[in-house]
Amino acid sequence: MVRRLNRREALAAGAGAFAAGLGSATGPARALNDYAEQIAKFTGGRTPVEGRVKLELPELAENGNTVPLSVAVDAPSGEGAHVQEILVVAPANPNARVIRFRFSPLSVPEASTRIRLAATQDVIAVAKLSDGTFFSASRQIKVTIGGCGG
Amino acid sequence: MAETKPRIRLDKKEVRKGQIVDVKTLVSHVMETGLRKDAAGKVVPRMIINTFNCEFNGQFVFGCDLESAVSANPYFEFKFKPMESGTLKFTWIDDEGVRIEAAETITVV
Amino acid sequence: MSPRLALCAIVLLAIVGGAVAIAWGRSGPERPHWEGHGIKPPDKDFPLPEIVSGYWFRTKETQAIQDDDFNNPGFFAVEQGEELWSKPDGAAGKSCASCHQDAATSMKGVGAAMPKWREALHKPVNLEQQINICRTERMQAEPWKFGSAELTAMTTYVRFQSRGMPVRVRIDGPMAPWFERGKQLYHTRNGQLDLACASCHEKNYGRNLRADFLSQGQSNGFPVYRLRDQRLVPLHERMEGCIFDVRGIPYAPLSDEFLALELYLAWRGTGLPVETPAVRN
CATH class of the missing domain: 1.10.760.10 (Cytochrome c-like domain)
Structure with missing residues (x-):
């Protein structure tokens, strides 16, 4: 999927490029918190492998205060390595951590909830399996701010 | 805090062994973030449900640790496979240690 | 726009060029198709060609929360209103149910026809006002403050009886x-x-x-x-x-x-x- 910039991000990216002496703007825009450290703490310093995690968010949140989120992991439940936990972080929120789901061999590695997002950003979910492996997914969501609903 | 009972819905209450049951829960709670200021400019202290747990016949099934980024009136949906008949016990715990509890029974046929 | 921001914008235009045109164009998420979901206005002079909720x-995500009553946290207010309905309050020792019995029958249609003329007051009243009239006159209770959880819950509960x-x-x-x-x-x-x-x-x-x-x-x-x-x-x-x-x-x-x-x-x-x-x- 081609990632398009919205106006705010375009400006932020432009500002970043300007500050870096016209270097390329890379990485998630506008991280305001310690989300990377929170992920590292969760994984014990291991880098999660991208994939196997399905993170669902609306493309556009009409209001950032109530955003439906679903996460699922393509992994066997019951026997073998099962999903133990999923951590959800929001890089542009005041606090990185959003929620940590805890599973068991009895449960299916799928969960849904409703969350608060302070701005347009890439939300990240990291899954921890019982064999010590980690998988992740990220998803961009646009959050409506500053209007009559904001 | 909670003036109303938590809402719980199972997609089925009678299942075959190992069949997946879909569980939805909704509980009334303000989930005050601790980041907001009142009209006088004072920070409103954080007051959230920080833990949710679901057990089946005393065995842990599903749970979560909530932060202030979970919306007010927390909603959860999860799935599990009961291997025997029994009771699902739900517990929500907030920052003041208040516990909200509920239970549902499931029959494995 | 501050000079600095303006400069950033210019730099950005130089860097991303064409991509910006796409982003500023019609790249937004698909909008709901509201047309055709409304009802016909009662006459040709009506200010709207179609009346749409x-x-x-x-x-679709917001609609989904309303579509299933279980998912809709608004039902906590319906439940709270239902509880208050039969709870006595005030000097007369009465509850709403003392006069109106079962809300499902007595309140059906009431909320769909408010505001309504009240001859005794020589003015119309809305649902919130009518609830407080009942409280002060019939129950001899304090009126609920506008915006209080109680008044909003009761208003929601009564209006819910007219749903559909x-x-x-x-x-x-x-x-x-x-x-x-x-x-x-x-x-x-x-x-x-x-x-x-x-x-x-x-x-x-x-x-x-x-x-x-x-x-x-x-x-x-x-x-x-x-x-x-x-x-x-x-x-x-x-x-x-x-x-x-x-x-x-x-x-x-x-x-x-x-x-x-x-x-x-x-x-x-x-x-x-x-x-x-x-x-x-």
């Missing part, structure tokens, strides 16, 4: 001057942004006002569970918000001005099904 202007029924208010007889006043207020520009209700909700619904996708501003779902506030919001609080958003000075909740506007809003939504408690952004 705010439901159809919301994203068409909104239909009287605008003739003594109601006529109140209707005219409401119509006039609806078309009067207000605030520093100099916008009337009609500027957004009659002339520009189905379009974006900055980040907002404008609806017809229909009242059939109120009180509504707002995703923003994460609680039930009564109509007069929402109207306060609208006037505040155009940087005007809002009328007071339950004032004659808002009552007249409520009447006009109900009329311009004639025939829409009551959706209380609806879910909106």
Whole structure:
């Protein structure tokens, strides 16, 4: 999927490029918190492998205060390595951590909830399996701010 | 805090062994973030449900640790496979240690 | 725009060029198809060619929360209202149920026809006001404050008894001057942004006002569970918000001005099904 910039991000990216002496703007825009450290703490310093995690968010949140989120992991439940936990972080929120789901061999590695997002950003979910492996997914969501609903 | 009972819905209450049951829960709670200021400019202290747990016949099934980024009136949906008949016990715990509890029974046929 | 930001914007244009044109163009997420989901207006002079509930202007995710009563946190207010319905309060030792018995039968249709003329007061009253009239006169209890959880819950519970029924208010007889006043207020520009209700909700619904996708501003779902506030919001609080958003000075909740506007809003939504408690952004 081609990632398009919205106006705010375009400006932020432009500002970043300007500050870096016209270097390329890379990485998630506008991280305001310690989300990377929170992920590292969760994984014990291991880098999660991208994939196997399905993170669902609306493309556009009409209001950032109530955003439906679903996460699922393509992994066997019951026997073998099962999903133990999923951590959800929001890089542009005041606090990185959003929620940590805890599973068991009895449960299916799928969960849904409703969350608060302070701005347009890439939300990240990291899954921890019982064999010590980690998988992740990220998803961009646009959050409506500053209007009559904001 | 909670003036109303938590809402719980199972997609089925009678299942075959190992069949997946879909569980939805909704509980009334303000989930005050601790980041907001009142009209006088004072920070409103954080007051959230920080833990949710679901057990089946005393065995842990599903749970979560909530932060202030979970919306007010927390909603959860999860799935599990009961291997025997029994009771699902739900517990929500907030920052003041208040516990909200509920239970549902499931029959494995 | 500050000079620094302006410079950033220029730098950005140099870097990304064409990509920006795409981003500023029609790249937004797909908008709900609200057209064709409305009902026909009662006559040809009606201000709207089609009367469409705010439901159809919301994203599928927002609609999904309303579609299933279990998922809709607005039902906590319905449940709270149900509890209060049969709870005695005040010196007379009565509850709502003492006079009205089962709300499911006695309140059916009531909420769809408010505001309504009250001869004794020589003015119309809305649901909140009628609830407090019952409390003070029949129950000898304190009136509930506007915006209190109790008053909003009871309003929601009573209005919920009319869910699915068409909104239909009287605008003739003594109601006529109140209707005219409401119509006039609806078309009067207000605030520093100099916008009337009609500027957004009659002339520009189905379009974006900055980040907002404008609806017809229909009242059939109120009180509504707002995703923003994460609680039930009564109509007069929402109207306060609208006037505040155009940087005007809002009328007071339950004032004659808002009552007249409520009447006009109900009329311009004639025939829409009551959706209380609806879910909106």
